[in-house]
Amino acid sequence: MMPLELLIITPYPIHYQMPVFERLAETREIHVLFLRQARGASGYDWEFGKKVDFGIRKIGFGNSLALPTTRDEKSESQLSAEQLRRALAVIRAIVRLRPKAVYVHGFAGLPEVAALLTCRLTGIPTLLRSVSYDLGERSRLRSGLRKVLYPPILSLATRIGYIGWHNRAFFLNHGVKPHRLRYVPHGVDNASFDTDPEPDEELDMVARRKFTFVFVGKLIDKKAPDLLLRAFRAMPDRDTAMLAIVGSGAMKGDLQRYAEQEDLDVDFFDFLAQRQLAALLGRCDCLVLPSRYQETWGLVVNEALASGLPVIVSDRVGCAPDLVMGKTGYVFASDSVESLVQAMDSMRRQGPKSDYRDRTKMVVDSYSASAIAEALSSVVGELLVMEGSMA
Incomplete structure (x- = not known):
C-alpha cells in the first residue's frame, strides 16, 4: 500500500471546514478522519437547546470516515470508554494508512493526544492547529492545570498553526518556541x-x-x-x-x-x-x-x-x-x-x-477558504520535506 500524503484528524464534520478540505484536496492527497459524527447528527444540540440543521453539505473530497458516536457529547468525559475507543481507532488508522504527514485539529481530547504521540513515536511529522486562547479563563485551578499539562502535549507536534494574535500568544505562553509556529488563518466560505x-x-x-x-x-x-x-x-x-x-x-x-x-x-x-x-x-x-x-x-x-x-x-x-x-x-x-x-x-x-x-x-x-487551504498546503509541504529527510 502506497503511503498517504496527508491524514487529517478533526473532531467532527463542521460546515466551515468542508470548503477548506475540498480546496486542499485539489493540491494534496488527503484522507479525513472525523472523531465523531456531525454535531447535531441526531438533530439535537444541547447548547442551542433544540434540534438544529447545521447545513453540512455532502463531502466533496477524497476519502473520509466518521467514527460512530454512542454517547451524548455533553456528558462524555475526556477519559471515558468512548474516548479510549476513539483513541485506539486513531492509532489503528495511522498505522494502517501510513501517512507521510498528519494534521490534527485540537488537542484537548484523548484521541488527539494519541494521534500526536503515535506520530512522534513512528517519526511522522505533524501539524497541530487549535483555536485555544487565554482570555477570560474563570477557573484558576483549570488555568493552573493547563500550565502543567499543555506544554508536554504541545511539544509532540512538529509544527503548530496559529489563527491569530491571541491564539499565538496562547501557544507562546504554554512553552511553544516561535520557530515552530506557522500562521494558518481561520474563516468561513466567504x-x-x-x-x-x-x-x-x-x-x-x-x-x-x-x-x-x-x-x-x-x-x-x-x-x-x-x-x-x-x-x-x-x-x-x-x-x-x-x-x-x-x-x-x-x-x-x-x-x-x-x-x-x-x-x-x-x-x-x-x-x-x-x-x-x-x-x-x-x-x-x-x-x-x-x-x-x-x-x-x-x-x-x-x-x-x-x-x-x-x-x-x-x-x-x-x-x-x-x-x-x-x-x-x-x-x-x-x-x-x-x-x-x-x-x-x-x-x-x-x-x-x-x-x-x-x-x-x-x-x-x-480569511477565505482558499487562503486557509493555501496556508495549510504550505505547512504540509514543509512537513513532507521533513518526512523525506527522515525516511
Whole structure:
C-alpha cells in the first residue's frame, strides 16, 4: 500500500471546514478522519437547546470516515470508554494508512493526544492547529492545570498553526518556541455570504427603515445576549434603531420577557441555516458579539464581514485584534453596558453599512477558504520535506 500524503484528524464534520478540505484536496492527497459524527447528527444540540440543521453539505473530497458516536457529547468525559475507543481507532488508522504527514485539529481530547504521540513515536511529522486562547479563563485551578499539562502535549507536534494574535500568544505562553509556529488563518466560505439577499417576507420585516443591529449565536451566559439587550435599552435615540436576535438557548425566554417589558424593538429568530443567515445578515447594518468569555475566535464575525457588515465585539472575542480593531468596527470592554452603548451609538450615527462594505471585504478576503487551504498546503509541504529527510 502506497503511503498517504496527508491524514487529517478533526473532531467532527463542521460546515466551515468542508470548503477548506475540498480546496486542499485539489493540491494534496488527503484522507479525513472525523472523531465523531456531525454535531447535531441526531438533530439535537444541547447548547442551542433544540434540534438544529447545521447545513453540512455532502463531502466533496477524497476519502473520509466518521467514527460512530454512542454517547451524548455533553456528558462524555475526556477519559471515558468512548474516548479510549476513539483513541485506539486513531492509532489503528495511522498505522494502517501510513501517512507521510498528519494534521490534527485540537488537542484537548484523548484521541488527539494519541494521534500526536503515535506520530512522534513512528517519526511522522505533524501539524497541530487549535483555536485555544487565554482570555477570560474563570477557573484558576483549570488555568493552573493547563500550565502543567499543555506544554508536554504541545511539544509532540512538529509544527503548530496559529489563527491569530491571541491564539499565538496562547501557544507562546504554554512553552511553544516561535520557530515552530506557522500562521494558518481561520474563516468561513466567504462566497456563501457575499450575495444579494433574495426577497423573503419574514426577513424583509427586519429592514424597516431603521438601523438594524444583529446578534447571532447561542442564547447562553457566555455569549452575553442579556448585556446587549440592556445596552440597547440604554441607547440614546433608541427609536431610530432595532435589534435582531438569532439563536436559541436557555436564556431565550428571559430575553423575550425583558424585551417585552421594556418595550424594545427586537425581533427574535430561531437558529438559521447558513443560506437563511446570509439572507438575514444582508438586511442588517451591524453585527454585535458581546461575549463574556470563551469566545476563542468568533466565526460569525467572518460571516458578517463577508456580508459587508461592520461589527462591534467585546475584548473577550478572539478575533478582535485581527479582524476588528481599527479596521471594521469597534471593540468594547466586556460586561460593560456603558462601553457597549457608546460603541452602538457611534455606529448608528455613522449610518448605513455601505460606508464599511469595501473595507470589510478587503479584510475578510485574506480569511477565505482558499487562503486557509493555501496556508495549510504550505505547512504540509514543509512537513513532507521533513518526512523525506527522515525516511
